[in-house]
Amino acid sequence: MSGRKTLIVGNWKMFNNVHQSSTLLARLYQHIVPHRNVEVVVAPGFLALQPLSLEVDRRRIKLCAQDAYFKDEGAFTGEVSFSQLRSLVDYVIIGHSERRIYFGESLETIRDKVAASVRNKITPILCVGETAEERRDKETKMVLHDQVTTALSNLTAEEVSEVVIAYEPVWAISTFGGQLAKPSVIKEDIKFIRKQISDLYGEATAKKTRIIYGGSVDEHTVGGYLDIEGCDGALPGSASLNYHKFNKIIEVATKKASERK
């Protein structure tokens, strides 16, 4: 027993308007049976966060933003700060590969966003992962090392223990090809990430930090990923837009959490 709660996060990306987001949330509600060791989180677009925060019962589903800017306020046209999100969300996704690749987010920008998230008492879900080329060139460990160590470098060990790290190999994400990752392959990468935390912040911290997996996770594959030692949850994208699939994913997670009791 790790003592870490299972975390299932649905990343809705830039899909669904406010009305559609509200409908999807209501549908999820019909089926979710809360479990004390499973946290269910959804990440709708920015516009839906305010209305959904009024509809959501946080004991059943928590809200997550998909990004935010690292300055708390100022003349930054078009940006949304962590401080503006403070009472609306419990989590923020930071450094998703779509942000790194399409919007050129650097290691340092992501480090500053993680620090801003912690400063504003919002739990960061830090996404890390190598591209297909990097994996082919045997650079996976180096990439993960750089992404993890830079992103966490402004935090104390206690703060690191609260961060969630999502291992999302770019080649496995549906956006970038969606090659199915075998649990037997990625278990080494998850282990490596925890080792980085242990080396830098100590074993006690590494034991508390949750590491989840993302990359074409669906209702059929989630069980295999949750069975990986040290894998504390999943971050499905496309499958989270379909409430049947997302509910099934939650069901699998709940069943596994009950078996682990």
Ligand code: PGA
């Ligand atoms: P996917 O997305 O499940 O559609 O691959 C995961 C993600 O991008 O976080």
